Amino acid sequence: MKVALVALLFAASALAQSPSAVAQLACGPDNFRFNVKLDKSTHAPAQSEPGKATVYFIHEADSPTTFGYPTTMIGMDGAWVGANKSSYFFVSVEPGEHHVCAAFKYGMAHGDEYLHFTAEAGKAYYFRTRLERIPGNLILRLNPVDSDESNGLIASLPLSVSMPKK
Numbered sequence: 001m002k003v004a005l006v007a008l009l010f011a012a013s014a015l016a017q018s019p020s021a022v023a024q025l026a027c028g029p030d031n032f033r034f035n036v037k038l039d040k041s042t043h044a045p046a047q048s049e050p051g052k053a054t055v056y057f058i059h060e061a062d063s064p065t066t067f068g069y070p071t072t073m074i075g076m077d078g079a080w081v082g083a084n085k086s087s088y089f090f091v092s093v094e095p096g097e098h099h100v101c102a103a104f105k106y107g108m109a110h111g112d113e114y115l116h117f118t119a120e121a122g123k124a125y126y127f128r129t130r131l132e133r134i135p136g137n138l139i140l141r142l143n144p145v146d147s148d149e150s151n152g153l154i155a156s157l158p159l160s161v162s163m164p165k166k
Helices: 002-026 147-156
Strands: 034-039 053-060 072-076 079-084 088-093 096-106 109-119 124-134 137-144 159-164
Touching: 002 096, 002 109, 034 079, 053 072, 053 079, 053 147, 072 088, 072 124, 079 088, 079 159, 088 159, 096 124, 096 137, 109 124, 109 137, 124 147
Parallel strands: 053 124
Antiparallel strands: 034 159, 053 088, 072 079, 072 096, 096 109, 124 137
């Protein structure tokens, strides 16, 4: 009985620590922010760098005219890699396992989502973030997306060019 109680306490402690452990593995520093500019010119699909995979991050707003629409920041493997505002961007990554974080802050609302995937050289991976409005709150969703659907979204959205705020 005592052994079961001790095991339960250790399990509860591990669960209590897991979100911050996942955040450290996937996200970047808490105080980091981006300036985001949208490039609305036409872009050809990115070509993978030799020996690397291309990862697209697409953010679809519920309304492209929402005033003050929040910026969604994307982290990978412990560093912020870019940000979206109803737009898309892409990064090249080494083959292997990667941990992804999507995060937003908007007034009192904030949220994080996490996932991991294994990249193969020469392949493309597509992930979409969405903010869903529920009464009194915004919920962030991060999901893999089919390449056909992603290519349609990418064709209709501007490219996000994000630079760290100084």
